[in-house]
Amino acid sequence: QSALTQPASVSGSPGQSITISCTGTSSDVGGYNYVSWFQQHPGKAPKSMIYDVINRPSGVPDRLSGSKSGNTASLTISGLQAEDEADYYCSSYTSSSTVVFGGGTKLTVL
């Protein structure tokens, strides 16, 4: 049950676009369309932003989008805003009927 691989940090200026990658294996990300993305602000609980690779819960702006290619999933945030600054985590269902998270990515809005 190794953690999915995410970059430790990404940054962008307001209005720009950024992409966070989440790399796993054929036993998790590559094998199932059950990748989720979560946003976490300091001291707060995680919040669902993307589920089942591409779906946005109601209330999540369409500036956020998810995708997957092979064993790598991605979260793209366009039109960066100051409020997007947070930690982002991906997760995936696995062939062991468990769930594995990525190590998290700190997004800084410059």
Next chain:
Amino acid sequence: EVQLVESGGGLVQPGGSLRLSCAASGFTFSDYWMTWVRQTPGKGLEWVATIKADGSERYYVDSVKGRFTISRDNAKNSLYLQMNSLRAEDTAVYYCARDRTRLAYWGQGTLVTVSS
């Protein structure tokens, strides 16, 4: 409005036990898988365990197998995590979340500290 409220955290000595609870409201609890996720202070998220809506299937991360037990009482709209043989590395904020993979809703978390 969906609400998940965890309780039961605290300070416990290594080798001790603790039972966490999660009170759910705002949705039909008995229709959903439920999950526990933990977060070591200042670090990332770790999936701990999940239980099917009717309690018939349970899955655990390897590091807690044989020590933790996830359970639920659908009549009380409550989820539980019985933690035995606690270790220092179990120190974390424990969150309950709705669903198996989507994890659409999360509680505010309860802090478990394992220390002598």
